[in-house]
Structures are given as structure tokens and as C-alpha cells.
Amino acid sequence: MSHIWPYLPARAVNITSLIEFDRLASEALAATSARGLGWRVHRVDLRERDCVLRSLDLSEAIFIDCEFSPQGRALVQATGGLCMGSGQELPFTTGERGLYSPEELYSGIQVESYDQVPDAKIYAYSQQHTSPAVRTSDDAMARTLHDHHIGQALVSEVYEGAFKDSPLIGVMGGHAMGRGTPEYERTVELGQLITRAGYAVATGGGPGAMEAANAGAWLADYDPKDVQGALKMLAAEPDAIHQRTGWARTALAVKERFPSSRQSLGVPTWFYGHEPPNLFATRIAKFFTNSIREAILLEQSNGGLIVLPGAAGTVQEIFQDACENYYATGARVVPMVLLGREYWTKTMPAWPLLKALAAQRVMEDRIALVDTAAEAMEFIDSMSTLRRRTRW
Missing domain, CATH: 3.40.50.450 (Rossmann fold)
Incomplete structure (x- = not known):
């Protein structure tokens, strides 16, 4: 079981140093698929790793608060990887609320890229704040309260609302x-x-x-x-x-x-x-x-x-x-x-x-x-x- 369950997949790979990144990248490149499957890369300086980023399929990887060369971010995003900043403030509410609308989760998508909309920012925050270095009981409580209220809102919609x-x-x-x-x-x-x-x-x-x-x-x-x-x-x-x-x-x-x-x-x-x-x-x-x-x-x-x-x-x-x-x-x-x-x-x-x-x-x-x-x-x-x- 993952030591940060249930907020990260049990088979997620947390990478917090360049040494770890290089080791796992070498293993991936030696395999047939060359994929960064389940990678969560936290605060790693990748400015000298363009060649590696160019060679990997990073479609299921997320890079949070990492440093890139001018081309590095584009190399990650070309295969579907996500490059995000975690932010400092809680990007979701913990009190009683209704269900989300697509307009709320995608607010700003007409002028901003996906990684700037609320949905992506919440994901980035959730990934960064479940790493061992920065997670706190307050973060865990915030997510628990959020899920509780979303569950209540869903049941209300089923029994009293839209459905x-x-x-x-x-x-x-x-x-x-x-x-x-x-x-x-x-x-x-x-x-x-x-x-x-x-x-x-x-x-x-x-x-x-x-x-x-x-x-x-x-x-x-x-x-x-x-x-x-x-x-x-x-x-x-x-x-x-x-x-x-x-x-x-x-x-x-x-x-x-x-x-x-x-x-x-x-x-x-x-x-x-x-x-x-x-x-x-x-x-x-x-x-x-x-x-x-x-x-x-x-x-x-x-x-x-x-x-x-x-x-x-x-x-x-x-x-x-x-x-x-x-x-x-x-x-x-x-x-x-x-x-x-x-x-x-x-x-x-x-x-x-x-x-x-x-x-x-x-x-x-x-x-x-x-x-x-x-x-x-x-x-x-x-x-x-x-x-x-x-x-x-």
C-alpha cells in the first residue's frame, strides 16, 4: 500500500531528486514502451534533461514545481504530460457546497491553457500536498471535508434535485x-x-x-x-x-x-x-x-x-x-x-x-x-x- 494512500495511486512513483529521475528514466528507456507511467516529479531541476524528456512517453506523468530549459516544458507537454505549480492557497472549498459545473472547473479555458483552469490547479495541489515533504493533517482534513460535502450534494441531486x-x-x-x-x-x-x-x-x-x-x-x-x-x-x-x-x-x-x-x-x-x-x-x-x-x-x-x-x-x-x-x-x-x-x-x-x-x-x-x-x-x-x- 502506498504510504500516501488514498490520495495518490498505489503504484504512483514519487520522484523528488534528480538521482531518482535519472535512475527511473534509464529503466524506462531500456524498456519497450519507454513510458513514465505513474510518475509524480516534485521540485526537480530538469534543465539539463531535454534529451531524456524528448525520448519518453510522459502522458501519465505530472511535473510539479520543476525547473525546465526553455524547450523542456514543451517536450513534456508534447506527449501529454502535465507541468504545474502547486500554489500556496487551498484551491477548493471545504464547506457545504453543490456539485461542480463544467463552467466552474474550466473557468478561463477560452483564454488560458488547461493547466491554468481550476480543475488542473486542484489536481496539482492535491499531488504536491500529498508528498511526504509537504503533506499535513490539515491538507488531509481539507480533502476529506471536500469529498464529504460533494457526496452529500450528489445524493441531494439524486433524491431532491436534477435527477x-x-x-x-x-x-x-x-x-x-x-x-x-x-x-x-x-x-x-x-x-x-x-x-x-x-x-x-x-x-x-x-x-x-x-x-x-x-x-x-x-x-x-x-x-x-x-x-x-x-x-x-x-x-x-x-x-x-x-x-x-x-x-x-x-x-x-x-x-x-x-x-x-x-x-x-x-x-x-x-x-x-x-x-x-x-x-x-x-x-x-x-x-x-x-x-x-x-x-x-x-x-x-x-x-x-x-x-x-x-x-x-x-x-x-x-x-x-x-x-x-x-x-x-x-x-x-x-x-x-x-x-x-x-x-x-x-x-x-x-x-x-x-x-x-x-x-x-x-x-x-x-x-x-x-x-x-x-x-x-x-x-x-x-x-x-x-x-x-x-x-x-
């Missing part, structure tokens, strides 16, 4: 799905179908499949020609990791051209802060602690769960929710649909295990394997929905 009359359907899928792909377009269609059927979309709030589902909710009232226009605009800036600023500005341009009153939920985390939150979720519950975020997203998906092809994180979500359904009784079992027969039976054969787990349990009749968004919604519509819990 009180619209059961949430969780759409699970990875961040790698690119704008401009057929998979992205099909996921937009899924978000539209969910919203038009009287449900609300809930996602992990990030890019890829999550953005596509939230975008589908936003575009639910538009005809196919307009949706194609929106997709074409989005495809011009497809990369949320390497081109965060352009990626975000394009989403804003789509929202301005195609205004909407439809509501959807995103539940992202600064635990994976190198993945920016998408701008199509109208209510954003962003947490520092990923375990809270994962649990509350599944817990509040009271209308059902639709799972798109994904990797380890998506498989985890399938069986985390299946565990709840396994022990639940009666109507408290929430329907789950795996979308993609070929994928879930051969590429990532989670379906046979899920089916075996469900055998002779109440959940047995509430799981399905389908190939289309329409089939997924038809199955969920055949179920009765019930909130899993009373309000906190």
Missing part, C-alpha cells in the same frame, strides 16, 4: 475511446436513447466512452443531421490527453452551437487527474478519493448499468456492482447489461463468469448480453427500478 424524477443509468467504459470513431458515435446514440426514455446518464465523468455518453444526453433532442455536425466538430480535436486545451474548447463550441437543457451526471476523480473531466456532464461530482467515487457512482445508478467494452477498471466495475446484486433481495437488484457479445464472451470473457455468479440468484434474470444500444434499453425498460437506499 429526482429520472432514475440514473450508469454507462461504464474506458477513456481510450476516441472522438471520430464508430464506437464513439454508437455511445452517443446510447446516451440519447437513455435520455429520451426518461432516464438520466451517469458516467465516470472523464473522456472517451464517458464523454460520448454524456454528449449523447446533451444532444438527445437533436436530429441525426445535427448530431453528425456535432460529432464532426468534436473529431477535429480528438485527444483529451495530449491536447487537453483544444479538446475542451471544442466541446464548449459544440455546446454553444447546440444548446440543451438535458441533465446528466459525471463522477470523475483527481486520483486520475491526468484525464480531464468532460464538459457534457451538467452536474459533476468530482472526488479526491477514488474508492468513494467508484462506490457512489455505482450506488446511485439506480436505473441500471450498461457496460461498454473496457479494460481492468471496467471489469472491476462489473463485479463490484455484481457483488451488491448478488446479496441484494427482490426489486433492489439493479439490471446490468453488457454491450458487445464478441467482446464480453471472447476478448474479455466476463460474461460467462457473471452468468455463473448469477445462477439461481435473484439477479439471474436481471443481467443481459446484447449487441446494440436499442437492445440494452429494451432490456432495462422491461425491469422495474427501485432506489437502492434511502437518503443519507
Whole structure:
């Protein structure tokens, strides 16, 4: 377990000296992928390391309060790495508040780069202030209070606010799905179908499949020609990791051209802060602690769960929710649909295990394997929905 859990990934690599950086860079360059996977580089002078920075894939690395040559910062950012200053003041509130809006998290994005908006500044602060050299109990308490109030605000929205009359359907899928792909377009269609059927979309709030589902909710009232226009605009800036600023500005341009009153939920985390939150979720519950975020997203998906092809994180979500359904009784079992027969039976054969787990349990009749968004919604519509819990 990481000594700074739960605010940094357990496999994060904290680098606080040039000696450490050189050793790990040498190991990475000797490997096939040459990636700085999970690196968190704190206050290291890298002005003489342009050659190394140029050779590494740093798309999942963050450099906080580091020194660079005139070209060094651009070399890091070219592969999607983040270069940030930690700041001295707390960049988030610890008192009672509502959920975030995309406008709040991305304030200033029209004139500033992504690393200057509140979302990025909070991420940088969270990473710097969990390193052993600077973390304090006050910092930990501030993050805990923040997550507590965000959790309360989310439950209020579900039971009394924007989603009180619209059961949430969780759409699970990875961040790698690119704008401009057929998979992205099909996921937009899924978000539209969910919203038009009287449900609300809930996602992990990030890019890829999550953005596509939230975008589908936003575009639910538009005809196919307009949706194609929106997709074409989005495809011009497809990369949320390497081109965060352009990626975000394009989403804003789509929202301005195609205004909407439809509501959807995103539940992202600064635990994976190198993945920016998408701008199509109208209510954003962003947490520092990923375990809270994962649990509350599944817990509040009271209308059902639709799972798109994904990797380890998506498989985890399938069986985390299946565990709840396994022990639940009666109507408290929430329907789950795996979308993609070929994928879930051969590429990532989670379906046979899920089916075996469900055998002779109440959940047995509430799981399905389908190939289309329409089939997924038809199955969920055949179920009765019930909130899993009373309000906190």
C-alpha cells in the first residue's frame, strides 16, 4: 500500500531528486514502451534533461514545481504530460457546497491553457500536498471535508434535485475511446436513447466512452443531421490527453452551437487527474478519493448499468456492482447489461463468469448480453427500478 494512500495511486512513483529521475528514466528507456507511467516529479531541476524528456512517453506523468530549459516544458507537454505549480492557497472549498459545473472547473479555458483552469490547479495541489515533504493533517482534513460535502450534494441531486424524477443509468467504459470513431458515435446514440426514455446518464465523468455518453444526453433532442455536425466538430480535436486545451474548447463550441437543457451526471476523480473531466456532464461530482467515487457512482445508478467494452477498471466495475446484486433481495437488484457479445464472451470473457455468479440468484434474470444500444434499453425498460437506499 502506498504510504500516501488514498490520495495518490498505489503504484504512483514519487520522484523528488534528480538521482531518482535519472535512475527511473534509464529503466524506462531500456524498456519497450519507454513510458513514465505513474510518475509524480516534485521540485526537480530538469534543465539539463531535454534529451531524456524528448525520448519518453510522459502522458501519465505530472511535473510539479520543476525547473525546465526553455524547450523542456514543451517536450513534456508534447506527449501529454502535465507541468504545474502547486500554489500556496487551498484551491477548493471545504464547506457545504453543490456539485461542480463544467463552467466552474474550466473557468478561463477560452483564454488560458488547461493547466491554468481550476480543475488542473486542484489536481496539482492535491499531488504536491500529498508528498511526504509537504503533506499535513490539515491538507488531509481539507480533502476529506471536500469529498464529504460533494457526496452529500450528489445524493441531494439524486433524491431532491436534477435527477429526482429520472432514475440514473450508469454507462461504464474506458477513456481510450476516441472522438471520430464508430464506437464513439454508437455511445452517443446510447446516451440519447437513455435520455429520451426518461432516464438520466451517469458516467465516470472523464473522456472517451464517458464523454460520448454524456454528449449523447446533451444532444438527445437533436436530429441525426445535427448530431453528425456535432460529432464532426468534436473529431477535429480528438485527444483529451495530449491536447487537453483544444479538446475542451471544442466541446464548449459544440455546446454553444447546440444548446440543451438535458441533465446528466459525471463522477470523475483527481486520483486520475491526468484525464480531464468532460464538459457534457451538467452536474459533476468530482472526488479526491477514488474508492468513494467508484462506490457512489455505482450506488446511485439506480436505473441500471450498461457496460461498454473496457479494460481492468471496467471489469472491476462489473463485479463490484455484481457483488451488491448478488446479496441484494427482490426489486433492489439493479439490471446490468453488457454491450458487445464478441467482446464480453471472447476478448474479455466476463460474461460467462457473471452468468455463473448469477445462477439461481435473484439477479439471474436481471443481467443481459446484447449487441446494440436499442437492445440494452429494451432490456432495462422491461425491469422495474427501485432506489437502492434511502437518503443519507
